[in-house]
Amino acid sequence: MSSTGSTRTPDFTIIGHRRSKVDAWPKVTGRANYADDLPFAHLLYARLLRSPHAHARIRAIDATRALAVPGVTAVISGADLPVPYGILPVSQDEHGLAVDKVRFVGDPVAAIAAEDEETADHAMGLIVVDYDVLTACMTVDEALSATGDPIHANGKANNVHKRVALEFGAVEAAFEAAAHVREDLFFYGGSNHLALEEHAAVAEYSPDGRLTLWSSTQTPHYVQRALAKALQLPERRVRVVASVIGGGFGGKTEALPHEVAAARLAMITGRPVKCRLSREEVFYSHRGRHPMHVQLRAAARVDGTLTGLHVRTVLDGGAYGSYGVASTYYSGALPPATYRLPAYRFEGARVFTNKPPCGPKRGHGTPQPRFGLEVLLDKLAEDLGLDPLAIRLKNLVAEDSVTVNHLRVTSCGLRACLERVADASGFLDKHRRLPRGEGVGLAASCYLSGAALPIYWNGLPHTTVHIQADRTGTVHVACGATDIGQGSDSVLASLVAEVLGLDLVDIQLDTADTALAAVDLGSYSSRVTFMMGNAALRAAENLREQVLCAVGRELHLPTHRLILHSGQVALRDERSPIMSWPDALQLTQASGAVLAASGTYAPPPLAGPYKGAGVGPSPAYSYSACVVHVNVDAETGQVVPSEVWLAHDGGRALNPTQVEGQIEGGVYMGLGEALWEEQSFRGPLHAGPTALDYKTPTALDMPIVHCLLVETDDREGPFGAKEVGQGPLLPVPPAVANAVYDAVGVRVDEVPITPDKVLRALDRQARGQPARHGPRRFPDIAYPPLTVVEPPAGAPQL
Amino acid sequence: MKSTIVATVPPALQVDDSAPGDRWLTVDMTVNGVPRMLRAPAHRTLLEALREDLGLTGTKHGCELGECGACTVLVDGQPRLGCLTLLASVEGRTVTTVEGLGTTAEPHPLQVAFVDRGAAQCGYCTGGMLLTAAALLADNADPTEAEVRAALAGNLCRCTGYASIVAAVRQAARMVAGGASHPRSGAQG
Ligand code: FES
Ligand code: FES
Numbered sequence: 012m013s014s015t016g017s018t019r020t021p022d023f024t025i026i027g028h029r030r031s032k033v034d035a036w037p038k039v040t041g042r043a044n045y046a047d048d049l050p051f052a053h054l055l056y057a058r059l060l061r062s063p064h065a066h067a068r069i070r071a072i073d074a075t076r077a078l079a080v081p082g083v084t085a086v087i088s089g090a091d092l093p094v095p096y097g098i099l100p101v102s103q104d105e106h107g108l109a110v111d112k113v114r115f116v117g118d119p120v121a122a123i124a125a126e127d128e129e130t131a132d133h134a135m136g137l138i139v140v141d142y143d144v145l146t147a148c149m150t151v152d153e154a155l156s157a158t159g160d161p162i163h164a165n166g167k168a169n170n171v172h173k174r175v176a177l178e179f180g181a182v183e184a185a186f187e188a189a190a191h192v193r194e195d196l197f198f199y200g201g202s203n204h205l206a207l208e209e210h211a212a213v214a215e216y217s218p219d220g221r222l223t224l225w226s227s228t229q230t231p232h233y234v235q236r237a238l239a240k241a242l243q244l245p246e247r248r249v250r251v252v253a254s255v256i257g258g259g260f261g262g263k264t265e266a267l268p269h270e271v272a273a274a275r276l277a278m279i280t281g282r283p284v285k286c287r288l289s290r291e292e293v294f295y296s297h298r299g300r301h302p303m304h305v306q307l308r309a310a311a312r313v314d315g316t317l318t319g320l321h322v323r324t325v326l327d328g329g330a331y332g333s334y335g336v337a338s339t340y341y342s343g344a345l346p347p348a349t350y351r352l353p354a355y356r357f358e359g360a361r362v363f364t365n366k367p368p369c370g371p372k373r374g375h376g377t378p379q380p381r382f383g384l385e386v387l388l389d390k391l392a393e394d395l396g397l398d399p400l401a402i403r404l405k406n407l408v409a410e411d412s413v414t415v416n417h418l419r420v421t422s423c424g425l426r427a428c429l430e431r432v433a434d435a436s437g438f439l440d441k442h443r444r445l446p447r448g449e450g451v452g453l454a455a456s457c458y459l460s461g462a463a464l465p466i467y468w469n470g471l472p473h474t475t476v477h478i479q480a481d482r483t484g485t486v487h488v489a490c491g492a493t494d495i496g497q498g499s500d501s502v503l504a505s506l507v508a509e510v511l512g513l514d515l516v517d518i519q520l521d522t523a524d525t526a527l528a529a530v531d532l533g534s535y536s537s538r539v540t541f542m543m544g545n546a547a548l549r550a551a552e553n554l555r556e557q558v559l560c561a562v563g564r565e566l567h568l569p570t571h572r573l574i575l576h577s578g579q580v581a582l583r584d585e586r587s588p589i590m591s592w593p594d595a596l597q598l599t600q601a602s603g604a605v606l607a608a609s610g611t612y613a614p615p616p617l618a619g620p621y622k623g624a625g626v627g628p629s630p631a632y633s634y635s636a637c638v639v640h641v642n643v644d645a646e647t648g649q650v651v652p653s654e655v656w657l658a659h660d661g662g663r664a665l666n667p668t669q670v671e672g673q674i675e676g677g678v679y680m681g682l683g684e685a686l687w688e689e690q691s692f693r694g695p696l697h698a699g700p701t702a703l704d705y706k707t708p709t710a711l712d713m714p715i716v717h718c719l720l721v722e723t724d725d726r727e728g729p730f731g732a733k734e735v736g737q738g739p740l741l742p743v744p745p746a747v748a749n750a751v752y753d754a755v756g757v758r759v760d761e762v763p764i765t766p767d768k769v770l771r772a773l774d775r776q777a778r779g780q781p782a783r784h785g786p787r788r789f790p791d792i793a794y795p796p797l798t799v800v801e802p803p804a805g806a807p808q809l
Numbered sequence: 810m811k812s813t814i815v816a817t818v819p820p821a822l823q824v825d826d827s828a829p830g831d832r833w834l835t836v837d838m839t840v841n842g843v844p845r846m847l848r849a850p851a852h853r854t855l856l857e858a859l860r861e862d863l864g865l866t867g868t869k870h871g872c873e874l875g876e877c878g879a880c881t882v883l884v885d886g887q888p889r890l891g892c893l894t895l896l897a898s899v900e901g902r903t904v905t906t907v908e909g910l911g912t913t914a915e916p917h918p919l920q921v922a923f924v925d926r927g928a929a930q931c932g933y934c935t936g937g938m939l940l941t942a943a944a945l946l947a948d949n950a951d952p953t954e955a956e957v958r959a960a961l962a963g964n965l966c967r968c969t970g971y972a973s974i975v976a977a978v979r980q981a982a983r984m985v986a987g988g989a990s991h992p993r994s995g996a997q998g
Contacts (some may be wrong), residue, residue: 035924038932039916041867041907048866207871207879207933207967257869257933258967290872313966332994498967503873668927672973676930679970702965710961710971 065147065695102332107271117295180354185319189310208257212351230533237266294700298370339378345625385745417619424660452749456741459629461538472611491531512575537734544729549610661735681743760785841909856891878964907936
């Protein structure tokens, strides 16, 4: 790993400096408590009985024998959880336990609570379920042509969950006038998050009717809402605490059956109930990357200027809605925020299948079209005799611009990202010039710094930070935001410490708990640094103002001459200390203040004037560019990534070590998806629901990753920061595909790029056929009539 | 209180409901320097014994099938997967978990280096990584990058891409070589 170019701002004492994370010591000494580590007296253990059928009606459930086993306390089924819930208001299609029907192998049917896990496991095997097995749809094609029972009774025809068709600008005219049109089909395989911690939750119901759930969740607030609905409790009587979380990546962003079932069992038994998933259950619970069919058509001038783009997607959604409607919109939202497009058409659809439900995974709905678009750009460049760098530089979205689909772009470091990454890797000297078997590939991308609209419609802040201080100098910071390993607690402490001139150890954090009266929507859509960060700044600045005013009054100094620095109130110019922080707090409190301040953040109104405009807008976009160097063995089809350069514009790097950690982790996960990882099925069964069969890169597989920080100073970001948690994954898979082409001249238009696919393409190449492996047809889907949306004033013109 | 669902089920679907039985054993071992005696069923794993009987929850599980390395502990100084090690097999042996590797006051150089390098993101793989690396450094004071990667190849991490972990292990090796008195990590890097 190497890092270059990050600018240091000497005025900051914490921001921009390499600092260890605030939770580092508990984590390296084994003292961090994850959900399964929490001690409870009188605990019951719950297990979920899961369906062995992909699609079946439940005729009867007999739990008599299970209940007769000593140590078994309760057995519940769908009848105990009749109220449906779902993360999106439009998709309230889940129950904690199946009601009437199961829709995938692994769909929970019953839950059992017992004195220990072994008893629960044993007795679970004694529950007898009588199923009426139905025809299962395991692929999009099967689902679209199914004539039997639809997967959801109230679903649209042919198991279609969601359809969208939007047009911005004069698309037909652009294609008619185009000097060159390039069209291709792509397929992006689904993948699981495989967070190393398997989900676990403990529920407790107090005699006075309050429910508490400790859980490995990224979104305590949304779980609180879902539990309240599913259990028919007032939201204020449901408390959700995210324990320390062993990785999320999107897999823990909504209420899941084990949480709902544990809660119901706690209510029934009056005892704390724990439910933890096995690795196999995590694979079946899923909510991971949608397998996606992508069809792209681009119109360009001879010089490579893009004049129009048409994106069509079909998402294989699995059995439930989850975030799927949002995923569908995301599959078409971001191309115009990366490249200047005067005309854009997007048609997308999500189809239910009898597989574990898909949902959000790092990059949510955007890596799949990104893969296609970045490969298509390479092909287009070759058609036109351009290099991959030139065609991208020619089409960059402009800073401070508005896109044809009504997205507002503020800071944009994409040009710098591309130039830096090409420079550092020597891309232009290597591309088309390396010996056969070696190649380099380039790709670019963008991502949101938080969704500008909440998941359920409301006009409330997206996050709240409360700061309290006391006479000892202690600063207590509360926010519902959830550290899933990405370092949000450290970001929160750093921002407050910077403003108040304190050290990180002086900041006491209380986070990830819905009882803090400081709702944060959760760790998803890369929103936390930007949104929680802005709220934290507002709160800290407010407290600083109170303290400096009180000190100024006392010492007859104007406030603007005072600063907080190194645990002191100091004179701005000389930086000479005049009062200690605790003394200043005491003075402030004695003057009648309560030493508390709050800050909130809500994004500006950014949604365009059309249905679906809520997905895509963000207060700021991050940008990434990537070069991957690969070695391809033409005998075995093995693709070995040997070096990666990734430049990322995440605004100001609040802590370069943490930013690089996110980039390295994103590159890792991107390489995993590009080359190895796939949630695939044999019949109705997961092909390998274990950490061994589901291949992920190990320390031996990971190449050197060069992190290049491109620090724009976003005017709305906290100290200029934007996101880094998700963006760096996005350009990696297409850069790998482009590098494979550079190495051996074959196109694998499908992810993961496994050896068999490379060999098939090489075989075609040897036989003089088109040297490509990839989809040859697109699912037979009927998109709705286009909704034609007038582009905003100032959008790119032809 | 029991919530019951009862319905008629065809005889074809009836099942055997004999409960599992097991022999119980007494095991003596030393855990993090402290002699311990445990009585447990013969099939109890070391992972279960550490987490559930001794409350040493720093040892994690990510698969319980020997695939992820999160449960790695040292048995007589050698890395072992707690989930595949029967408690009975550590009779008379010395077990070290992450809680016994070092303390905040007197950390192992690896812990200092992991903190400095940001090598613990979610931290779930961290205990297993630290113990695997500790065994490596005990064996090979100056491992090459390739040797570090090979040693850690059985420990999965989903957060870091391994870069910071490999860098931290090599930094710790240099600290030991330089006779570092294992200083607490400074805030500044
Ligand atoms: S829990 Fe032991 S190797 Fe995964
Ligand atoms: S730090 Fe999260 S799995 Fe390694």
